[in-house]
Amino acid sequence: MSNLKEQVGIKAAEFVTDGMVVGLGTGSTAYYFVQEIGRRVKEEGLQIVGVTTSHATAEQAASLGIPLKNIDDVESVDLTVDGADEVDSQFNGIKGGGAALLMEKVVAVNSKDCIWIVDESKVVETLGAFKLPVEVVQYGSENLFRLFETKGYRPSFRITNGKKHVTDMQNFIIDLDLGRIEDARALSDELDHTVGVVEHGLFIGLISKVIVGRPEGPQILEKN
Numbered sequence: 636m637s638n639l640k641e642q643v644g645i646k647a648a649e650f651v652t653d654g655m656v657v658g659l660g661t662g663s664t665a666y667y668f669v670q671e672i673g674r675r676v677k678e679e680g681l682q683i684v685g686v687t688t689s690h691a692t693a694e695q696a697a698s699l700g701i702p703l704k705n706i707d708d709v710e711s712v713d714l715t716v717d718g719a720d721e722v723d724s725q726f727n728g729i730k731g732g733g734a735a736l737l738m739e740k741v742v743a744v745n746s747k748d749c750i751w752i753v754d755e756s757k758v759v760e761t762l763g764a765f766k767l768p769v770e771v772v773q774y775g776s777e778n779l780f781r782l783f784e785t786k787g788y789r790p791s792f793r794i795t796n797g798k799k800h801v802t803d804m805q806n807f808i809i810d811l812d813l814g815r816i817e818d819a820r821a822l823s824d825e826l827d828h829t830v831g832v833v834e835h836g837l838f839i840g841l842i843s844k845v846i847v848g849r850p851e852g853p854q855i856l857e858k859n
């Protein structure tokens with residue numbers, strides 16, 4: 636299969652079984668997972684309920700006839716499959732390239748198990764080459780921006796069609812150009828305690844498996 640994203644999306648769908656509540660991720664890799672779940676629902680009669688991580692995924696899943704529930708209407712999610720922008724050997728990573736990090740993290744923390752699907756270009760030794768997305772409330776966001784500047788985080792507002800990008804949850808995104816994150820847990824804690832930050836794209840300790848798309852076939856990495 637030439638498309639590595641499609642390869643891992645289809646592979647991840649093998650971990651989905653009847654009766655599960657499934658978290659459906661967002662992005663161009665998770666897209667293929669959702670397509671495959673839709674195919675299995677239609678052609679194999681797979682019985683699942685999906686919980687989505689963005690408006691875009693909700694639209695895709697609904698168009699495929701996947702039964703959906705709101706995150707608040709399920710006790711927990713059995714398995715979430717999502718993409719990522721970077722992942723390191725500890726299975727920590729950066730998400731939010733598609734600006735859906737808040738809903739993605741809410742679904743992830745409510746999940747018993749999470750799998751990330753990535754092509755091999757996303758596997759890194761140290762996080763930070765990908766700009767870290769931080770979702771912030773609109774009120775006071777310019778001051779927050781200046782705070783990040785003084786800390787040397789080289790912030791930029793995410794722009795869409797010439798305007799500050801507004802997320803599905805009505806917030807802005809500030810991307811931090813950190814280059815190299817020496818201590819992801821410490822940075823995560825710091826951002827968790829910064830007023831005005833709603834959520835950030837560092838996902839620490841939430842993932843049990845990473846499926847990496849490689850030309851020779853998908854590689855399944857399990858947390859030991």
Ligand code: 5RP
Pocket residue numbers: 660661662663664665717718719720729730731732733734735736739
């Ligand atoms: C969206 C995300 C995506 O999962 C992440 O950006 C990876 O996207 P893609 O599979 O398109 O490379 O976090 O907020």
